[in-house]
Amino acid sequence: MKRASLVLTLAIAASLPAAAVSAQTLKTVKDRGTLSCGVTSGLPGFSAPDDKGNWTGLDVDLCRGLAAAILNDPTKIKFVPLSAKDRFTALQSGEIDVLSRNTTWTLSRDTQLGLNFGAVNYYDGQGFMVKKSANIASTLKLDGASACVQQGTTNEQNLADYFKANKMKYEVIAFATADETLKAYESGRCDTFTSDVSQVYAERLKLAKPEDHVVLPEVISKEPLATVVRHGDDQWLDIIKWTHYAMLNAEELGITQKNVDEMLKSDKPEIKRLLGTDGNLGEQLGLTKDWSVRIIKAVGNYGESFDRNVGPGSKLNIARGLNRLWNQGGIQYAPPVR
Amino acid sequence: MQLRRALGGRAGWSGLVAQFAFVAFVFWLGYEIYSNAQANLQAQRIASGFGFMQNTAGFGVSQNLVPYQESDTYTRIFIVGLLNTLLVSVIGIFLATVLGFVVGLGRLSPNWLVARLAGGYVELIRNLPLLFQILFWYLAVLATLPSPRQSASLFGMFFLNNRGIIVPGPIAEAGLEAFLVAILVAIVAVIGLNVYARRLLFATGRRLRIWPYVLGTLIALPVLSVLIFGKPVSFEMPVLRGFNFASGSRLIPEFVALLIALSTYTAAFIAEIVRAGIQSVHKGQMEAGSSLGLSRGATLRLIVVPQALRVILPPLTNQYLNLTKNSSLAVAIGYPDLVSVFAGTTLSQTGQAIEIIAITMGVYLLISLITSAIMNFYNWRISRSLAR
Numbered sequence: 124m125k126r127a128s129l130v131l132t133l134a135i136a137a138s139l140p141a142a143a144v145s146a147q148t149l150k151t152v153k154d155r156g157t158l159s160c161g162v163t164s165g166l167p168g169f170s171a172p173d174d175k176g177n178w179t180g181l182d183v184d185l186c187r188g189l190a191a192a193i194l195n196d197p198t199k200i201k202f203v204p205l206s207a208k209d210r211f212t213a214l215q216s217g218e219i220d221v222l223s224r225n226t227t228w229t230l231s232r233d234t235q236l237g238l239n240f241g242a243v244n245y246y247d248g249q250g251f252m253v254k255k256s257a258n259i260a261s262t263l264k265l266d267g268a269s270a271c272v273q274q275g276t277t278n279e280q281n282l283a284d285y286f287k288a289n290k291m292k293y294e295v296i297a298f299a300t301a302d303e304t305l306k307a308y309e310s311g312r313c314d315t316f317t318s319d320v321s322q323v324y325a326e327r328l329k330l331a332k333p334e335d336h337v338v339l340p341e342v343i344s345k346e347p348l349a350t351v352v353r354h355g356d357d358q359w360l361d362i363i364k365w366t367h368y369a370m371l372n373a374e375e376l377g378i379t380q381k382n383v384d385e386m387l388k389s390d391k392p393e394i395k396r397l398l399g400t401d402g403n404l405g406e407q408l409g410l411t412k413d414w415s416v417r418i419i420k421a422v423g424n425y426g427e428s429f430d431r432n433v434g435p436g437s438k439l440n441i442a443r444g445l446n447r448l449w450n451q452g453g454i455q456y457a458p459p460v461r
Numbered sequence: 462m463q464l465r466r467a468l469g470g471r472a473g474w475s476g477l478v479a480q481f482a483f484v485a486f487v488f489w490l491g492y493e494i495y496s497n498a499q500a501n502l503q504a505q506r507i508a509s510g511f512g513f514m515q516n517t518a519g520f521g522v523s524q525n526l527v528p529y530q531e532s533d534t535y536t537r538i539f540i541v542g543l544l545n546t547l548l549v550s551v552i553g554i555f556l557a558t559v560l561g562f563v564v565g566l567g568r569l570s571p572n573w574l575v576a577r578l579a580g581g582y583v584e585l586i587r588n589l590p591l592l593f594q595i596l597f598w599y600l601a602v603l604a605t606l607p608s609p610r611q612s613a614s615l616f617g618m619f620f621l622n623n624r625g626i627i628v629p630g631p632i633a634e635a636g637l638e639a640f641l642v643a644i645l646v647a648i649v650a651v652i653g654l655n656v657y658a659r660r661l662l663f664a665t666g667r668r669l670r671i672w673p674y675v676l677g678t679l680i681a682l683p684v685l686s687v688l689i690f691g692k693p694v695s696f697e698m699p700v701l702r703g704f705n706f707a708s709g710s711r712l713i714p715e716f717v718a719l720l721i722a723l724s725t726y727t728a729a730f731i732a733e734i735v736r737a738g739i740q741s742v743h744k745g746q747m748e749a750g751s752s753l754g755l756s757r758g759a760t761l762r763l764i765v766v767p768q769a770l771r772v773i774l775p776p777l778t779n780q781y782l783n784l785t786k787n788s789s790l791a792v793a794i795g796y797p798d799l800v801s802v803f804a805g806t807t808l809s810q811t812g813q814a815i816e817i818i819a820i821t822m823g824v825y826l827l828i829s830l831i832t833s834a835i836m837n838f839y840n841w842r843i844s845r846s847l848a849r
Contacts, residue, residue: 236812
């Protein structure tokens with residue numbers, strides 16, 4: 124871990140004047156022929172390799188959509204697994220083109236780190252998992268508990284804030300990777316495992332007996348999980364944001380992976396603009412007219428991707444909740460394509 | 462001059478010019494790297510400089526030797542991490558040295574069983590990766606201990622569970638200062654007595670029986686202080702409340718696992734160094750000792766080990782440095798050492814990789830240089846006394 128950071132640091136120090144390079148991420152990706160996408164080292168539902176070694180997940184779908192839109196091939200991606208504490212350095216140093224790794228958008232990350240946040244592809248919040256046998260019904264009963272948490276996350280700081288605000292004592296043991304954190308919790312070193320709720324559900328499935336553990340009802344923080352790129356490349360940021368928005372708009376308009384070819388014949392103006400049968404909106408982004416058709420063919424609309432990866436179509440079976448479309452009671456809202 | 466020629470150095474002006482040019486080149490390279498990094502950081506709008514050290518850290522740690530709370534600054538967390546690194550290193554060095562000497566001497570023991578046991582220890586421990594051993598102690602040994610409610614207990618005062626070792630916590634009382642002064646005075650008195658007895662022995666050949674006086678002083682003075690000024694500390698008993706023992710002092714399992722792994726691992730190497738050092742002393746020395754009628758222990762202590770130390774010390778210094786640097790593997794088991802809290806959490810919260818990695822490297826360099834300076838001084842004293 125230490126060596127990796129060191130190498131990255133030296134890479135920043137020795138890299139060529141960066142402004143010239145980072146402003147051309149799109150061109151770099153096209154010339155290289157592959158997209159370099161930073162993901163987790165294995166978080167089911169968001170980014171994890173399946174039994175055949177293919178990466179799947181909600182965060183992975185965004186990268187696949189990007190690769191489809193830019194390179195016309197959703198498989199031309201190099202996935203770079205990163206721990207929470209190394210992820211930003213990898214992006215800053217140019218090792219990856221985009222970080223799609225359930226990363227919470229905060230002010231200090233947006234400003235201090237020289238990064239820009241794209242669209243929020245999952246609205247989450249921090250939760251706690253405890254052993255069923257401990258008979259705890261609420262996080263407010265956790266006074267004096269030991270908590271296992273992953274290092275370099277917002278969870279580490281939220282934990283401190285929450286226990287302080289509620290005048291409770293706690294002991295925190297922070298681990299570098301999610302697997303080490305979970306292992307320590309499972310061994311009984313900690314009374315509770317805390318992370319973003321979606322991640323708590325995903326990690327719970329990795330336990331030997333998931334049914335012996337419960338997720339407490341309280342959510343103690345706001346965790347808007349967003350895609351991250353380097354500061355100073357506006358075109359690239361636009362592409363990242365609109366890849367997510369294309370998937371959202373497709374869901375809103377009822378365009379799916381299956382019916383997208385039929386929809387190309389639609390004469391509804393909104394559909395024609397999104398699918399590029401009218402106008403050249405895709406070209407304005409620096410892509411092709413049919414950019415969103417490629418995205419939808421590769422991964423489907425947002426609802427399909429959600430269901431397949433974290434919703435009813437997956438083992439996680441997480442309710443859509445806040446992540447429903449704005450017109451269905453959620454807060455996922457995409458600006459119009461025009 | 463001879464050394465210089467042996468190293469391939471050139472005398473005279475051409476040599477000076479070449480050296481000057483090389484130094485200038487190194488400085489230029491350093492400046493290029495610095496200014497290039499500066500320009501790149503600015504272009505990417507990544508914050509730089511050391512101002513972040515005054516910002517609020519906002520996260521908790523499981524072990525702090527100085528008072529720390531979440532609202533303290535990154536400077537404070539740096540000190541917390543540094544002290545945790547130093548704690549495990551210093552205690553680890555001490556334990557590794559003791560164990561290493563015991564095993565090293567054991568390997569040379571005429572007792573077949575002891576020698577084989579010591580040899581087996583060395584071969585087993587030094588041939589397994591250290592990270593693996595740390596994880597073994599943490600996940601395979603300490604994690605299998607009972608939960609707080611089923612703690613193993615000794616006299617209802619000491620408890621052992623998967624949250625660590627819990628002992629009665631000391632609380633300072635009125636008599637503490639007087640007690641410490643009494644102990645200090647007793648130690649000084651004992652040293653003085655020792656010096657006097659030694660002088661007497663060398664001057665007159667008369668051996669003074671000083672141990673009753675030593676024992677008397679060491680016990681009587683502190684006891685006297687307690688009787689006059691009151692007891693120095695009282696103990697707060699561990700009480701099980703909620704999830705864990707609420708009062709008392711606790712050694713966290715991360716610390717225990719790291720300490721055991723580091724000291725047993727390093728001890729295996731030290732044992733080999735000690736064995737090699739002792740075998741480097743000519744066996745005639747041992748025979749001479751026996752023929753003077755000294756016991757095996759006394760021969761080792763008075764004749765062999767002092768000579769062996771000259772051979773032992775330089776590689777021993779290396780092992781001390783290794784142990785300190787290896788303590789950074791703590792990050793794997795969540796022990797809050799410098800690398801974990803500063804080059805880990807702080808780095809990822811502030812994103813200032815260059816500054817933080819530079820500070821961390823500087824700190825390890827400084828610790829290592831201080832350690833070797835101390836060892837070099839000790840080595841110098843020993844060689845001087847042997848040369849006399």
